[in-house]
Structures are given as C-alpha cells and as structure tokens.
Amino acid sequence: MTDDVLARPANRRGRPPGTSARELEVAALRLFGEQGFHETTVDQIAAAAGVSRRTFFRYYDAKADVLWNEFDTEVETIRSLLAETPADLPVLEAVRRAVLAANHYSAADVPELRRRMTLLSTVPELAASAAVHYDAWERAISAFVARRSGQPEESLYPLVVGRAVLAACRAAYDRWSARADADLVVYLDAALRALAAGLTDDVLGAEPDPVAE
Amino acid sequence: MTDDVLARPANRRGRPPGTSARELEVAALRLFGEQGFHETTVDQIAAAAGVSRRTFFRYYDAKADVLWNEFDTEVETIRSLLAETPADLPVLEAVRRAVLAANHYSAADVPELRRRMTLLSTVPELAASAAVHYDAWERAISAFVARRSGQPEESLYPLVVGRAVLAACRAAYDRWSARADADLVVYLDAALRALAAGLTDDVLGAEPDPVAE
DNA sequence: ATGATTTTCGGCACTCAGTGACGAATGGCA
DNA sequence: TGCCATTCGTCACTGAGTGCCGAAAATCAT
Numbered sequence: 001m002t003d004d005v006l007a008r009p010a011n012r013r014g015r016p017p018g019t020s021a022r023e024l025e026v027a028a029l030r031l032f033g034e035q036g037f038h039e040t041t042v043d044q045i046a047a048a049a050g051v052s053r054r055t056f057f058r059y060y061d062a063k064a065d066v067l068w069n070e071f072d073t074e075v076e077t078i079r080s081l082l083a084e085t086p087a088d089l090p091v092l093e094a095v096r097r098a099v100l101a102a103n104h105y106s107a108a109d110v111p112e113l114r115r116r117m118t119l120l121s122t123v124p125e126l127a128a129s130a131a132v133h134y135d136a137w138e139r140a141i142s143a144f145v146a147r148r149s150g151q152p153e154e155s156l157y158p159l160v161v162g163r164a165v166l167a168a169c170r171a172a173y174d175r176w177s178a179r180a181d182a183d184l185v186v187y188l189d190a191a192l193r194a195l196a197a198g199l200t201d202d203v204l205g206a207e208p209d210p211v212a213e
Numbered sequence: 214m215t216d217d218v219l220a221r222p223a224n225r226r227g228r229p230p231g232t233s234a235r236e237l238e239v240a241a242l243r244l245f246g247e248q249g250f251h252e253t254t255v256d257q258i259a260a261a262a263g264v265s266r267r268t269f270f271r272y273y274d275a276k277a278d279v280l281w282n283e284f285d286t287e288v289e290t291i292r293s294l295l296a297e298t299p300a301d302l303p304v305l306e307a308v309r310r311a312v313l314a315a316n317h318y319s320a321a322d323v324p325e326l327r328r329r330m331t332l333l334s335t336v337p338e339l340a341a342s343a344a345v346h347y348d349a350w351e352r353a354i355s356a357f358v359a360r361r362s363g364q365p366e367e368s369l370y371p372l373v374v375g376r377a378v379l380a381a382c383r384a385a386y387d388r389w390s391a392r393a394d395a396d397l398v399v400y401l402d403a404a405l406r407a408l409a410a411g412l413t414d415d416v417l418g419a420e421p422d423p424v425a426e
Numbered sequence: 427a428t429g430a431t432t433t434t435c436g437g438c439a440c441t442c443a444g445t446g447a448c449g450a451a452t453g454g455c456a
Numbered sequence: 457t458g459c460c461a462t463t464c465g466t467c468a469c470t471g472a473g474t475g476c477c478g479a480a481a482a483t484c485a486t
Binding site: 090091092124127128129130131132135148149154155156157159160161162163164166167168170171172174175178187190191194195196197198199200201203 | 303304305337340341342343344345348361362367368369370372373374375376377379380381383384385387388391400403404407408409410411412413414416
C-alpha cells in the first residue's frame with residue numbers, strides 16, 4: 001500500500017520516478033468517484049499525480065487499467081497457493097480454500113475495495129476492461145485443474161472449472177459490493193459451496209441469502 | 214440472414230436505408246479476417262458497405278458491436294424458451310434444454326459462426342466488448358432462477374447460476390471454436406452436465422474430452 | 427405535379443484515448 | 457567533471473466516437 005518509499009534499493013541509477021502506479025491509482029479512484037469515469041480525462045489523473053499525460057501511459061497501458069492493480073496481485077497469490085496445495089485435497093475444495101485465503105482484506109482496506117468494485121461493476125467501460133484480467137484468473141484455476149486431472153489445459157473441463165469459479169466469485173463480489181451486510185468471505189464461501197454442490201434446486205432455494213451469523 | 218429485402222413493410226415513409234446492420238456485419242467480418250480487427254478502420258467497413266463512416270455509427274454504437282448481432286438475438290430466444298418451461302422441471306435442467314435449443318445452427322451458418330467466435334475469443338479488444346452482451350445473457354438466466362426459487366433477482370444464488378451457466382457455455386464455445394472435432398451442442402451439453410454434477414473430481418477426470426460418438 | 431413531411435445519409439468539426447520519436451532532466455558512478 | 461542510466465515532457469499523429477446541420481430520397485396530401 002505505502003511501500004513505495006521504503007522498497008527502493010536506495011541506489012538506483014537514473015532519474016527517480018516522479019510518481020508511482022499506486023499514486024496514480026489513488027488519484028484516479030478519487031476523480032472517478034467525484035466526476036465519473038468517462039468524465040475524467042487521463043490528463044486530469046496525470047495532473048493530480050503531478051505528472052504528464054504521457055507518463056500515465058508508461059505506468060498503465062489504458063485508462064481503465066488503473067483500477068486493476070490489486071486484482072492482478074491477488075491472482076498471483078491464488079496461483080502460488082494452489083501450487084503448494086496437498087495432492088489429496090479434492091480439486092474444488094483446494095480452489096475454494098485458495099480463493100478465500102486470497103480475499104482476506106484488512107478492515108482498513110475495505111472502504112477502498114468497495115469503491116473500486118462498485119466502479120468496476122457499474123461503469124460499462126470498466127466492466128469491459130475486466131476481460132483480460134479475468135482471463136489470467138481463469139487460467140490460474142484451469143492450469144491447476146489440468147495438472148490435477150492429467151488433462152491438457154485447453155480441454156473442456158479445466159476451462160469449465162476456471163470460468164465457473166470466477167463466475168461464482170464475481171457473483172459474490174457484486175452481491176457484496178451492492179449491499180455489505182456480511183463479510184466478503186462469507187459470500188465467496190457460499191457461492192463456491194453452491195457451485196460444488198451442483199447448483200441443485202434445494203441448495204438454491206434453501207436460504208434467501210447467506211446473511212452473517 | 215437474407216431477410217432484409219422481404220421484411221420491408223413496402224411502404225415506409227422516408228428515404229430508404231442505404232445498407233443494413235447485417236450487411237455491415239458481413240463486410241466487417243470479411244475485413245477483420247483479412248487484415249485483423251485493429252488494422253481495420255471503421256471507414257473501411259463503411260466504404261465496403263457503400264456508406265459513410267457516420268452512418269456506421271448509426272447502426273452500431275461501437276466498432277466492436279458489429280459482431281454481436283446474432284448473440285443478442287440468441288439471448289432473446291433463451292429468454293422466451295425459459296418463459297414457457299414447465300414448472301416441474303429442475304432449474305438447471307430447464308436451463309440446459311433452453312441453451313441447447315437456442316444453439317442449433319444450420320450447417321450453412323456454421324463456418325461464419327466459427328469465424329466470428331474465433332475473432333471474439335482471440336482479439337482482446339473484442340473479448341472486452343463482450344461484457345455488456347454477456348450481462349444480458351446472465352440476467353436472462355438469473356431472472357428465471359429468481360422466479361423459480363422465489364428470491365429477488367439480485368440475491369446471491371440467482372447471480373451465481375446465471376454467471377456459472379454462461380461460464381460453462383463460454384468454455385464450450387472456446388473449446389469448440391479452437392478445435393471443431395464435435396458438434397457445438399455436444400460440448401455445451403457436456404459442460405452444463407458437469408456444472409450440474411458439481412464439478413467433482415471423478416466427473417472432471419472421466420474422459421479427456423467429450424469427443425463425438 | 428407540386429409542396430409538405432419523414433427518414434436516412436454525408437460532411438464537418440470536435441474531444442479524447444493511445445502511440446512513437448526525440449531530446450531534456452535528474453540521479454549515480456568513475 | 458564527464459559518462460551513463462532512467463525517467464520525464466513535448467510534439468505530432470491516427471483513429472474511435474459524438475453533436476450538429478443541411479442535403480437526399482422516399483411517401484402522402486392537395
């Protein structure tokens with residue numbers, strides 16, 4: 001979060017950076033919330049971080065990418081968690097544990113997380129930018145399933161599991177960001193358990209919603 | 214497909230259209246295949262249809278929207294099929310039947326379908342444009358699940374089912390467009406059955422792929 | 427047939443995202 | 457002080473998408 005100052009090796013060679021990816025993200029998040037995504041120009045984001053427009057595009061490939069930093073690191077967390085998972089654990093159970101472990105946010109980070117997720121699911125242009133990032137998540141799951149089931153990664157079932165797991169998690173995210181009456185992890189757990197149970201009618205009709213208990 | 218000429222009420226009031234959404238789609242599909250999506254400008258698509266750039270944007274809101282015509286009508290098909298489904302059928306079973314019924318393409322349309330799907334899953338910019346169209350599909354499923362389970366549409370389980378079903382179908386689409394060794398419906402059926410079975414380890418490891426039989 | 431009405435089209439001008447090129451700025455190092 | 461590495465800013469350019477307005481092409485009424 002604020003590890004930009006300390007994480008410097010202290011002796012770098014060239015001109016020091018005038019900003020950071022994180023600083024641009026914070027500025028963008030604030031401006032998007034104040035005036036909307038489409039109404040905010042890249043010039044404004046760059047100016048808020050005290051840097052030029054061209055420099056913004058050296059940190060991010062596109063205007064919408066500025067909100068996907070933390071998500072991408074979360075994918076890496078899941079990938080490494082799955083790599084260390086014991087071989088006797090059922091596939092979906094291993095995936096569920098890894099996803100839950102990667103989504104434990106400290107209370108201080110929750111408000112920002114909520115604002116970011118609300119933007120990502122509300123603004124169509126931002127929702128569109130999700131595709132490439134979701135792809136990385138799905139591949140992390142699919143690769144694990146393929147290893148465990150001894151199938152090539154491009155075959156049907158690994159693909160299904162990867163995408164279905166992401167779909168369940170996105171449903172939990174949306175449900176949580178729309179109305180935060182319980183911990184995010186509770187929703188993720190309920191969604192993934194329903195998926196593993198086969199989405200049968202009795203599971204679906206059981207409780208209106210997994211309210212906190 | 215070619216119902217543009219006949220479907221005219223014969224006496225319309227103003228200047229007749231110089232092209233059609235379908236004609237623009239065909240021109241775009243050809244150009245995208247020849248030179249790539251990003252390398253094709255809207256000017257070229259419009260010129261190929263004998264119309265101006267400005268007119269293209271009267272038929273489609275964005276360059277990428279030009280390939281989503283048939284998908285959107287398919288969503289409407291699924292929606293109406295689910296509306297007529299008998300009440301005693303299990304939810305996932307009803308969804309599976311509706312999806313399979315909506316995906317019966319005639320042999321003549323298959324080559325174009327394949328080219329379009331390959332583009333949509335290959336070009337990142339086109340994959341990004343999928344979000345809003347997928348959203349409509351998911352809502353069609355979620356609304357049905359919500360009705361059947363007596364829950365509000367925004368609650369967790371309808372969301373999960375809607376997204377998970379789409380996820381399974383997308384996996385089948387990709388698997389099929391990458392290597393067409395079986396009918397599309399076979400892959401869709403296998404993916405949806407696996408989802409309903411709970412994605413357990415024995416299901417996933419059963420057969421490498423549901424090759425045609 | 428002529429004019430009014432209706433609908434689509436074309437051209438123009440504009441904003442903004444994204445990219446490539448190039449030189450200037452700013453630090454460490456010999 | 458000179459050399460090198462890295463980041464930054466400026467400029468110029470392409471292309472997507474939008475608003476505006478007048479022209480074109482058809483039907484309808486008189």
